[in-house]
Amino acid sequence: MEASLAALAPQLQLSRPGPLVPVLPALRDLLPERGLRPGAVVSVTGGTALVLALAAAATSEGTWAGAVGIDDLGTLAAAELGVDLRRLIVIEAPRERQAEVALAMADGVGLLLLGGAAPTAAARERLANVARRSGCAVVVAGEWPGARVRLRVVARHWEGLGAGRGRLRARRLVVETGGRGAAARERRVGLWLPDAQGAVRTAEAEASVSAVPGAAVRTAAGRGPLTVV
Incomplete structure (x- = not known):
């Protein structure tokens, strides 16, 4: 799995976003910079729909997004909220492998949607470092200690x-x-x-x-x- 993602990375990086990953106009007031900052984590609790909506503008404007560990992610619901499914990669990975799969995805996409329980502090730090280096914004469905937003x-x-x-x-x-x-x-x-x-x-x-x-x-x-x- 990691080898396949690594092979795709150069192609996906062609669509890297600029300084901010765009969001729908209605969602800009939720974020201090009115967009998603690459390398920063936004945690969302209380609904997967908001997680999907945060990916709508980015995918529509050409940014690749990856989703890992979001069990209740519905592609029909994502499309209805404006997500371009042609730019969304959904990975089903065993719970014990999700942290390493997330690392591989963050190195290849401009926006990572991540679900499941927060990993260890060391794993969170590794993901933050990879996201900052590669220019990937991270949106987590659930609690995430140290989330910027x-x-x-x-x-x-x-x-x-x-x-x-x-x-x-x-x-x-x-x-x-x-x-x-x-x-x-x-x-x-x-x-x-x-x-x-x-x-x-x-x-x-x-x-x-x-x-x-x-x-x-x-x-x-x-x-x-x-x-x-």
């Missing part, structure tokens, strides 16, 4: 069911931002992810949005809430 989905609400009937058409999130350095000041940002037309755009960060892990959507009278995860 932390994004946490603290609330979500689905719309479209009405009085217990209909289709889930739009999802509104509240994302809490934090981290180190320029990202240290915590803020809350509202997002439609997606809106009723399937687009990712900003929304009001209203306190009334249901708290995660489940969003309670009221059904017909007497039937209680339906929890959507």
Whole structure:
């Protein structure tokens, strides 16, 4: 596996991003530099959709992205959020091999999406060094000690069911931002992810949005809430 990735690396590096890996306009307010800094780690907790959305603009503009260890990654959901699947490499690796596979991927792509439990401090440092050297931004689905930027989905609400009937058409999130350095000041940002037309755009960060892990959507009278995860 590592040999195959190493052979692909020169081809993938032809599409290295510039100083920042671009993100969708609606996501720029989540990041202190309004883009993903190569060599830096952004951790996302509370939803894989936000991880995928952070890869949409980069892949659409020609950057290769690799995904390792994200068990619930759906390619259809990724495409609907704007990810160019022609620029996304999804690697299924045993849990004990994911850290070394991530190292190989970080040396060849411009954006690495990483899931699973955070590796040891030594493995995290090795990955950071490789990412800085090769110019790869890292987005982690989950907690990551020392992450430069932390994004946490603290609330979500689905719309479209009405009085217990209909289709889930739009999802509104509240994302809490934090981290180190320029990202240290915590803020809350509202997002439609997606809106009723399937687009990712900003929304009001209203306190009334249901708290995660489940969003309670009221059904017909007497039937209680339906929890959507």
